[in-house]
Amino acid sequence: MNKNIxxxxxxxxxxxxxxLCELEEQGCDRVSSGKLSEIMRTTAxxxxxxxxxxxxxxxxxxxxxxxxxxxxxINILGLNNTHDAVLIGAGHIGTGIAAHMKFENMGFxxxxxxxxNDKIIGDTINSIxxxxxxxxxxFTVGRDIKAAFLCIPKDAAPEVVKNLYNLGIRSFWxxxxxxxxxxxxxxxxxxxxLSDMLMTLCYSMNEQED
Amino acid sequence: MNKNIxxxxxxxxxxxxxxLCELEEQGCDRVSSGKLSEIMRTTAxxxxxxxxxxxxxxxxxxxxxxxxxxxxxINILGLNNTHDAVLIGAGHIGTGIAAHMKFENMGFxxxxxxxxNDKIIGDTINSIxxxxxxxxxxFTVGRDIKAAFLCIPKDAAPEVVKNLYNLGIRSFWxxxxxxxxxxxxxxxxxxxxLSDMLMTLCYSMNEQED
DNA sequence: TAGATTGTTAATCGATTAACAATC
DNA sequence: TAGATTGTTAATCGATTAACAATC
Numbered sequence: 207m208n209k210n211i212x213x214x215x216x217x218x219x220x221x222x223x224x225x226l227c228e229l230e231e232q233g234c235d236r237v238s239s240g241k242l243s244e245i246m247r248t249t250a251x252x253x254x255x256x257x258x259x260x261x262x263x264x265x266x267x268x269x270x271x272x273x274x275x276x277x278x279x280i281n282i283l284g285l286n287n288t289h290d291a292v293l294i295g296a297g298h299i300g301t302g303i304a305a306h307m308k309f310e311n312m313g314f315x316x317x318x319x320x321x322x323n324d325k326i327i328g329d330t331i332n333s334i335x336x337x338x339x340x341x342x343x344x345f346t347v348g349r350d351i352k353a354a355f356l357c358i359p360k361d362a363a364p365e366v367v368k369n370l371y372n373l374g375i376r377s378f379w380x381x382x383x384x385x386x387x388x389x390x391x392x393x394x395x396x397x398x399x400l401s402d403m404l405m406t407l408c409y410s411m412n413e414q415e416d
Numbered sequence: 417m418n419k420n421i422x423x424x425x426x427x428x429x430x431x432x433x434x435x436l437c438e439l440e441e442q443g444c445d446r447v448s449s450g451k452l453s454e455i456m457r458t459t460a461x462x463x464x465x466x467x468x469x470x471x472x473x474x475x476x477x478x479x480x481x482x483x484x485x486x487x488x489x490i491n492i493l494g495l496n497n498t499h500d501a502v503l504i505g506a507g508h509i510g511t512g513i514a515a516h517m518k519f520e521n522m523g524f525x526x527x528x529x530x531x532x533n534d535k536i537i538g539d540t541i542n543s544i545x546x547x548x549x550x551x552x553x554x555f556t557v558g559r560d561i562k563a564a565f566l567c568i569p570k571d572a573a574p575e576v577v578k579n580l581y582n583l584g585i586r587s588f589w590x591x592x593x594x595x596x597x598x599x600x601x602x603x604x605x606x607x608x609x610l611s612d613m614l615m616t617l618c619y620s621m622n623e624q625e626d
Numbered sequence: 627t628a629g630a631t632t633g634t635t636a637a638t639c640g641a642t643t644a645a646c647a648a649t650c
Numbered sequence: 651t652a653g654a655t656t657g658t659t660a661a662t663c664g665a666t667t668a669a670c671a672a673t674c
Contacts (some may be wrong), residue, residue: 213664250667252665252666255666267674
């Protein structure tokens, strides 16, 4: 697959994908870079530049085929290549994610859910049982768990990550503020810092008031 | 307050803030741009450049005072200026946010929680009652609600946002995929696209496998 | 064919990094 | 004073935008 594509391009691909899905739902089967740029709120130039990193999907004088482009992006991101993941922490956030997100469309499958709270161990979310975090080492034996989604308190994170890392898990979707990269530079980490976003919103609101 | 600061600088400020809080907890009262750059995984140059946008907080030969710098960032972001917000949608994600986030440290206060589900209306989260979404217009009368946190399904979003906009709310923390800016260009929007992040993680994992 | 729109190169813009004089 | 480290200007790097020939 293509290498050396910049992070800024990659981060735009899921947005292209979302908008292409919407266009497809609307029964639209072709789209120009100009039209796409309006939806994405960028320039037609950037759209063409972005898409051309991965090959010439367009046709001069016509534009891009919506279903074709959608499929290409699925391929680039590898969304049809399913990775098994464990969800750690079945509090509100963890439960919300497990219950509502369509992982099968995003290259993942939740193989197991773990928590340390006796009161919820044994419950199920989307028919996946919540298991005792203590049993995770046995659980991973013979399975190819590739990623972990961390929906636990910050204090619990270092120990949990240490264990997951020792089990061979190298990819983390991290809702905590524990800095995984600092301790495991080779890990693939996607951080969700909700409070950072809220502070940025706060800044924008104050800025406008001036 | 300072204007024309680029978005990339602003987005780093919450991270500086977090790390400064940690340094302070560790009893560390001074820090150099070099040390901060290690924690932030960037260059000392960028740290000095960033901080200097807002004034000379450092001392040559000494570095920066941790508590002073922390306070300056609080001021720049305006975290001590509390905005009243409503949370719309008390499902798992909404409940998780309302229950666990320390809004008072981030410039916000949840003035009310709203949902359309009869089964949870009347329940409380952190002693804030969940009210019927139908009552929100009356609720906002005489209150200065500045922001809304949208934790609802995408389909419900357009109608809800339309109503909130008509009530004078212009700032949105948006967990849905409804594109608020497309319909309200003057709104201040912070989007949380969890699925986009997951797809980016998927890409990184596939990329490494090659 | 004429009009539309891509692919791609070149130009611009902005953000990051380097360098160093100022100074605590 | 000598060493450390900032503030700030200049250089570099990368990302975005413009332009236009190619071509459907």
